[in-house]
Amino acid sequence: MRQGTGRRRQHGDNGHDEKGEGRKAIHDRTIPGWSYICSPARAENGRLRSAALVFSLTIRFHKGPAVPDSETIAMRLTRYFLPILKEPPREAEIVSHRLMLRAGMMRQEAAGIYAFLPLGFRVLQKICQIVREEQNRSGAIELLMPTIQSAELWRESGRYEAYGKEMLRIQDRHEREMLYGPTNEEMITEIFRAYVRSYKDLPLNLYHIQWKFRDEVRPRFGLMRGREFLMKDAYSFDLDQAGAQHSYNKMFVAYLRTFQRLGLKSIPMRAESGPIGGNLSHEFIILAQTGESEVFCHKDYLDFAVPGANVNFDDVAGLQATVDQWTSQYAATSDMHDAAAFAKVPADKQVSARGIEVGHIFYFGTKYSAPMKAVVATGAGGEVPVHMGSYGIGPSRLVAAIIEASHDDAGIVWPEAVAPFKVALLNLKQGDAGTDGACAQLYKDLTAKGVDVLYDDRDERAGGKFATADLIGLPWQVMIGPRGLAEGKVEVKKRADGSREMMSPAAALDLLSK
């Protein structure tokens, strides 16, 4: 995994070798949360006995700001690990759960606990990367906190007793009370107070992408409502409420951008206000026919503009204007629904649909900073507890949510931004010199252009390859068979609308490498 050039040569076909400079990218490759890779250094000193490291994990940090996803992955299906199922296991009820199992994306290991198989993992990585880029763009700073926390920390905020059975409580060998973190407000507050003393260090927004555990009474719907789930949680620190409002607005805008980039239409909906009151709490809902809850909103939300990549996050008035627009009309989930208020929306503007919560942001003032004494010196002398907010996005849930929002009878229809591969290359007559040669050439050419391509080189009939390609939902399918090749053409199909076109391999290469 490190520098073994000999080893890399063996894997010559996965495309890493095609590009010399790809090596560094792989090395620094961001892996959401962490990677289970035991580094030589770790193995040698071997004395790390921290309870959090019982699995000999090495945590590799991702360096610096957004890493463009430039790593090209090409793969031959015969060498990949893609356990497709014709029939989904009986327990899978909702469409995303069924499709994820059928497409070999994940496997259930216990109730509400899943392993991500390679295809699913790639989607999760892509989602995390987009989330990360937009967090960074807004000025938030990534760190990584542990999954295991001490009960002591939670006693300070009073939540150890208050949290209830959803919190997984565990004991280490010294019978110290620990817990598997369901969230990290206490820990981030502890980190903040340890180092930050002055208003001059504010504002500050720290986030991480880490696994959480909530011992739901009844986990269900596959990844949508698992017990273990990956979460991006950001925490903002400001001197006062006005500052906190701006921090909130930054995240609000970052969320609009994040979900748009993921290929989703998201609508911020008023959520239950925090202990401070006001209206600084929103759930971000994406619309999906099979969504978990009923939502009601004004039709204009579907056409509001999402700020571009050049949005100025330091423009206080500008961000406020954006947030004002995006909160100007009626939008509520069923539990916050006010039928009378909704009735005032013009009939032709009323949208009632189903949705899935994929993000939640809120301001909670000094709820943790006051009891935990996270205070800073003000410019006027004296100290005040900082005003905080927290902002969550569930990348693992998003994998399922995107499928709920984007699928058809044949399978998944991935938005291009999160697709595990961009192109499925189907050799319709494996073993035929003509198709084999044409496929090999296009495979090589696409890889050289940096296009993620999954080459179905199995000795399967064409029908089986079509079905598999539709199921796993890659945005583009290139079908190469003797029929088209007789005229020097290949067929390119767009998964999203099923449209297909015969074209020369050169034209296909051009189209797909744009």
Added chain:
RNA sequence: CGGGGCGUAGCGCAGCCCGGUAGCGCAUCUGCUUUGGGAGCAGAGGGUCGCAGGUUCGAAUCCUGCCGCCCCGACCA
């Protein structure tokens, strides 16, 4: 946590009521024929029937206990 249901081959299921040492489809392996929307024929491998007790000459089947999983509800990212 209340209510319901299910654990038999990798997946989907039958067999259980009425006890006699396990079967079907798909998948997998071999061979031949096929080859543009999940092919056909022939053959093969694979299961301590969730676990533990009990009843019986004999238990997948009957009884008891436990474990796991799913669905509805309450709850939540």
